[in-house]
Amino acid sequence: MWHPYTQEKTAPPPIGIARGRGVWLETEDGRRILDGTSSWWVNIHGHAHPFLNAALAKQAGELEHTIFAGFTHEPAVELAEKLVAILPEGLTRIFYSDNGSTAVEAALKMAYQFWQNLGEERKTFVALTNAYHGDTFGAMAASDASAFTKPFASLLFEVLRAANLEDIERIFLESSKEIAAVIVEPMLQGAGGMIIWKPEFLSGLRALCDRFDVLLIADEVLTGFGRTGKMFACEHAAVSPDIICLSKALTAGYLPLGVTAATEKIYAAFLSEDRLKTFFHGHSFTANPLACAVASASLELFKRENCLEKIAFINRKFTTRLPGLLELNCVKDVRIIGAVGVVELVSETDGYFANIGQNLYQEFLRRNILLRPLGSVLYFMPPYVISEQEIDWVLDEITEVLTGIDG
Numbered sequence: 001m002w003h004p005y006t007q008e009k010t011a012p013p014p015i016g017i018a019r020g021r022g023v024w025l026e027t028e029d030g031r032r033i034l035d036g037t038s039s040w041w042v043n044i045h046g047h048a049h050p051f052l053n054a055a056l057a058k059q060a061g062e063l064e065h066t067i068f069a070g071f072t073h074e075p076a077v078e079l080a081e082k083l084v085a086i087l088p089e090g091l092t093r094i095f096y097s098d099n100g101s102t103a104v105e106a107a108l109k110m111a112y113q114f115w116q117n118l119g120e121e122r123k124t125f126v127a128l129t130n131a132y133h134g135d136t137f138g139a140m141a142a143s144d145a146s147a148f149t150k151p152f153a154s155l156l157f158e159v160l161r162a163a164n165l166e167d168i169e170r171i172f173l174e175s176s177k178e179i180a181a182v183i184v185e186p187m188l189q190g191a192g193g194m195i196i197w198k199p200e201f202l203s204g205l206r207a208l209c210d211r212f213d214v215l216l217i218a219d220e221v222l223t224g225f226g227r228t229g230k231m232f233a234c235e236h237a238a239v240s241p242d243i244i245c246l247s248k249a250l251t252a253g254y255l256p257l258g259v260t261a262a263t264e265k266i267y268a269a270f271l272s273e274d275r276l277k278t279f280f281h282g283h284s285f286t287a288n289p290l291a292c293a294v295a296s297a298s299l300e301l302f303k304r305e306n307c308l309e310k311i312a313f314i315n316r317k318f319t320t321r322l323p324g325l326l327e328l329n330c331v332k333d334v335r336i337i338g339a340v341g342v343v344e345l346v347s348e349t350d351g352y353f354a355n356i357g358q359n360l361y362q363e364f365l366r367r368n369i370l371l372r373p374l375g376s377v378l379y380f381m382p383p384y385v386i387s388e389q390e391i392d393w394v395l396d397e398i399t400e401v402l403t404g405i406d407g
C-alpha cells in the first residue's frame with residue numbers, strides 16, 4: 001500500500017488498528033491508544049457508536065446506493081431537511097458530493113459558473129494566507145502555497161492572497177468586478193497551523209462582500225458540527241455565507257460525504273431553458289444513502305447527547321489548564337477555540353517539517369496518545385465523548401512531555 005502524507009522510505013511501519021471504542025483505538029496487538037486527533041478531525045461521537053452502527057445497518061438492509069441524477073431517496077431528503085434547519089440562514093440548497101475537497105471544488109465551480117450564467121466574466125478568487133482547502137487541484141489553488149502544493153504550482157490557477165480585511169478591501173476597490181468569490185475557513189484555519197481568527201474578521205468580510213457584491217464561500221469542512229463551540233463557525237459572527245462546504249464530522253467520521261450548500265440566489269442562476277446553464281458536476285457516490293443515513297443519525301445524537309454542552313465543558317478544561325504551559329520556555333503560544341486546544345512550540349525550523357513535531361508524535365504514541373502535530377503546532381482535538389478523566393490524563397501527559405523538553 002501507499003499511505004497518505006507518508007514518506008514510505010523512512011516512515012516506521014503503520015500501526016494496525018483492529019477496533020475502535022469511544023475515544024480509544026485498539027491495536028492488533030492489544031494496545032489502547034487515545035484518539036486525540038478525532039481520526040483526522042472527523043470523529044465526534046466516538047468510534048463504533050451503537051446508535052450510529054444501528055442506523056448504518058438498517059440503511060444497508062434497505063438500499064446501499066443508487067444513482068442521484070434523475071433519482072432521489074429518503075436518506076438524502078431527510079438529511080437535506082435536517083441540514084437546512086440548522087445551517088446559517090439562507091443556505092437552502094444542498095448539493096452532495098463525497099469528501100471535503102470535492103465539497104470545495106463544487107463550491108468554487110458553483111461560484112464561477114454563477115457569474116457566467118448571469119452574463120458576467122469574473123475569473124478570480126480571493127483566499128487567505130495559511131489557507132488549506134484540500135488536495136484536489138481547485139482546492140490546492142485556493143490553499144496557500146506550501147510544500148504540499150509546490151510540485152504542482154505551475155498547474156494551479158492564480159488566486160489573490162489576502163492576510164486581513166485591509167488586503168481584501170484593497171483588492172475589491174481595484175477589481176471587485178473580476179472577483180467571483182472569497183473563500184475562507186471561518187474562525188479556525190486548520191492544516192495551515194491551527195490559527196484562530198476574531199469574529200470581527202468574519203463580520204467585516206461579510207460586510208465587504210455585500211458592499212462590493214462578491215460571493216462568500218465558507219469552508220466549514222473542519223469547523224462544522226460544533227468543533228469551534230458553535231454548530232457552525234459562521235455563527236460566532238452571526239453571518240451567512242453564500243456557499244458553505246461541509247464534510248469531515250458530517251457523518252461523525254463513519255463514511256465519506258460532502259455537502260456544498262448554497263442560497264436560493266445562487267441556485268436560481270442555474271435555472272434556465274438553456275441547458276448550458278446546468279451545473280455539470282457530480283460523483284459516482286453523490287448522496288450515498290449509507291453515508292446520508294449515518295449523517296442524519298449523527299445529527300440526532302448531537303441533540304440527544306447535548307454535544308454543544310460537552311464541547312463547552314472540554315473548552316473550560318482547556319481554558320483552565322493550557323494557559324499555564326506558557327510558563328515553559330519551549331511554549332510560544334497557547335490558543336483555544338471550542339473543542340480544540342493548541343500549543344505552539346518554539347522551534348528552529350518553522351512549518352510542517354519542524355522536527356519537533358515528529359518527535360512529539362512518537363513520544364505521545366509511546367504514551368498511548370495519538371497527537372499529530374502540524375510541525376511545531378501541537379493540538380488536541382478529541383471526539384466530544386471524551387470523559388473528564390481522559391481529558392485530564394492527556395493534559396497531564398502533555399504537561400509532563402513539554403516540561404521534559406524544557407529540561
Ligand SMILES: *Cc1c(COP(=O)(O)O)cnc(C)c1O
Nearest residue numbers: 099100101132133134190221222
Ligand atoms: C480537511 C479539509 C478539507 C479537505 O477535506 P478532505 O475530505 O480531506 O478532502 C478542506 N477544507 C478544510 C478546511 C479541511 O480542514
